Amino acid sequence: MKQMLNIKQIQELINTELDNINFIAEPKQLYAPIVYTMAQGGKRIRPVLCLMAAQLFGQDIQKVMYPALGLEIFHNFTLLHDDIMDNAHVRRNKPTVHQKWNANTAILSGDAMMIKAHQFICQCEAEKLPKAIELFNSLALGVCEGQQYDMEFETRNDVTVDEYLEMIRLKTALLLAGSLKLGAILANAPEKDADLIYQFGINIGMAFQLQDDYLDSFGEQKTFGKKIGGDIVANKKTFLLLTAIQKAGSHDKSNLNNWVSVQHADNDEKIAEVKKIYQKLAVDTESKTKMHTYYDTAIDSLKKVDGKQTVKQELMDYASKLMQRTK
Amino acid sequence: MKQMLNIKQIQELINTELDNINFIAEPKQLYAPIVYTMAQGGKRIRPVLCLMAAQLFGQDIQKVMYPALGLEIFHNFTLLHDDIMDNAHVRRNKPTVHQKWNANTAILSGDAMMIKAHQFICQCEAEKLPKAIELFNSLALGVCEGQQYDMEFETRNDVTVDEYLEMIRLKTALLLAGSLKLGAILANAPEKDADLIYQFGINIGMAFQLQDDYLDSFGEQKTFGKKIGGDIVANKKTFLLLTAIQKAGSHDKSNLNNWVSVQHADNDEKIAEVKKIYQKLAVDTESKTKMHTYYDTAIDSLKKVDGKQTVKQELMDYASKLMQRTK
Numbered sequence: 261m262k263q264m265l266n267i268k269q270i271q272e273l274i275n276t277e278l279d280n281i282n283f284i285a286e287p288k289q290l291y292a293p294i295v296y297t298m299a300q301g302g303k304r305i306r307p308v309l310c311l312m313a314a315q316l317f318g319q320d321i322q323k324v325m326y327p328a329l330g331l332e333i334f335h336n337f338t339l340l341h342d343d344i345m346d347n348a349h350v351r352r353n354k355p356t357v358h359q360k361w362n363a364n365t366a367i368l369s370g371d372a373m374m375i376k377a378h379q380f381i382c383q384c385e386a387e388k389l390p391k392a393i394e395l396f397n398s399l400a401l402g403v404c405e406g407q408q409y410d411m412e413f414e415t416r417n418d419v420t421v422d423e424y425l426e427m428i429r430l431k432t433a434l435l436l437a438g439s440l441k442l443g444a445i446l447a448n449a450p451e452k453d454a455d456l457i458y459q460f461g462i463n464i465g466m467a468f469q470l471q472d473d474y475l476d477s478f479g480e481q482k483t484f485g486k487k488i489g490g491d492i493v494a495n496k497k498t499f500l501l502l503t504a505i506q507k508a509g510s511h512d513k514s515n516l517n518n519w520v521s522v523q524h525a526d527n528d529e530k531i532a533e534v535k536k537i538y539q540k541l542a543v544d545t546e547s548k549t550k551m552h553t554y555y556d557t558a559i560d561s562l563k564k565v566d567g568k569q570t571v572k573q574e575l576m577d578y579a580s581k582l583m584q585r586t587k
Numbered sequence: 588m589k590q591m592l593n594i595k596q597i598q599e600l601i602n603t604e605l606d607n608i609n610f611i612a613e614p615k616q617l618y619a620p621i622v623y624t625m626a627q628g629g630k631r632i633r634p635v636l637c638l639m640a641a642q643l644f645g646q647d648i649q650k651v652m653y654p655a656l657g658l659e660i661f662h663n664f665t666l667l668h669d670d671i672m673d674n675a676h677v678r679r680n681k682p683t684v685h686q687k688w689n690a691n692t693a694i695l696s697g698d699a700m701m702i703k704a705h706q707f708i709c710q711c712e713a714e715k716l717p718k719a720i721e722l723f724n725s726l727a728l729g730v731c732e733g734q735q736y737d738m739e740f741e742t743r744n745d746v747t748v749d750e751y752l753e754m755i756r757l758k759t760a761l762l763l764a765g766s767l768k769l770g771a772i773l774a775n776a777p778e779k780d781a782d783l784i785y786q787f788g789i790n791i792g793m794a795f796q797l798q799d800d801y802l803d804s805f806g807e808q809k810t811f812g813k814k815i816g817g818d819i820v821a822n823k824k825t826f827l828l829l830t831a832i833q834k835a836g837s838h839d840k841s842n843l844n845n846w847v848s849v850q851h852a853d854n855d856e857k858i859a860e861v862k863k864i865y866q867k868l869a870v871d872t873e874s875k876t877k878m879h880t881y882y883d884t885a886i887d888s889l890k891k892v893d894g895k896q897t898v899k900q901e902l903m904d905y906a907s908k909l910m911q912r913t914k
Binding site for chain 1: 613616617672691694702706714716720724731732735738739
């Protein structure tokens, strides 16, 4: 009988497998940043979802392990290149690759990392390879499209709420959904069920991102981990800000536009004032409603999946746990 | 009967196929640089070699067309990212992507382009996909390794001739050889013949690169196209310079080191003086000998291939034509 693992066991297994991979080769400066990046840890959500989906449809997780690790490598590659583009200096409390080495190294090691991701994805049964690689390439391209929209939004003043939702669908939800679908495909799941688990992933991904946006303004410092109000200070076009601009009357709109267009010395005042406008316009509750709608849609899709009940329950608990900070 | 095309016809067919591909999609700023890059032309050597190899082993070239185009897309992706790393402003008489747009766009569009390359490579018969994709990923990684060595050599003062040869093997020869081998694999060629055509590619690639280095110092302005002496002015560690340093006695060595380490106002004088040392040490003839050795080894491998004689002859003529500027 196949061994069934719970999420915690799967997480540990993923980290053990990653620890056992020797990413280093010559020339060392090409591969060292890959080792560095992969050793930073994280929740390994994408391979966890992939392996859980494989179990959901009765597949031995060892047969899906390498493609699952490929998803994690790909995700870390996107962080590496995004950090150059965003000029981010720190990730997970450590210097980013382009800070520790330099931009050229970060570009080239990132490229090598993307190829490595492909190599891992391709280590699946030959008859499943065409579908697996087609899915992966479409995910990868979608993530690039999401990042492009995200960059463009920084300098655009006419971003709509719908455009924002499409951006986070591409940049965040797609790879989560695709990780689940890859697990399903590699487990020979019927197309109907692979699509349902994909829909679960898309909707849970949207819910996660909206939650992240919400917590950035309305979370508690202690549980959120980052300083509250970062998005407001950076004038980031989140669901909250875009919805507020859409809903605001002329007075609130000019007030908001003043806060997000003028340089302010006192960030705490800015955060407090913008949050006041958000609350006045009820975009905080609107955001929570939207988030819960996505969450409920996700759970509905998962319930319809014809798969192992224990695994479905684990996935439900996992989604709930990832959301529980606001629920 | 399958239609056999000569190299000129294949080149035209490749350009027609590329013209018919609609690379543009949303967001436009992600895809426009791909359209721009692919429209710059060039000799399309890699897909030509791939399709010729397919014909050599009796395969219909239409069945290999998309993977062949994938090689060209990948090659152009490497140029795009290399141009950022080298801070090159012009390629094929046009502004490079990071000049025309910006570095972030060049990084991200390059990433999308690499994924596009994978999508094209994967459009082959399913039973050949595992071998084709394994080969492609190993080529892609090798090219990154070559670029990394090339960058490191700029700041190292102890580069050996052998290290240089390994660098150009990875950066230049590997993808040419792999293009031929991919065509062979997709034509179901026996492993022995796929390896022989690969060896032809490696050796012809080495010969091409050595020729390029030679012509950069000893070519004629009119036929070479670029200004003669660029490598000398840039203190580039080519086969000529590294061999000269290896062969030089203490007087010539300190003379050479002086030329390559001190800033000189008069480039023409520097070019003339360094060339004098090269000629005194006979590294110009040594370079030509080395180049011809690689070339002859290439032709020997090709002769041993069990494939269509007319195609072998075409490939021989093509190699000779690409080399003829110095032969």
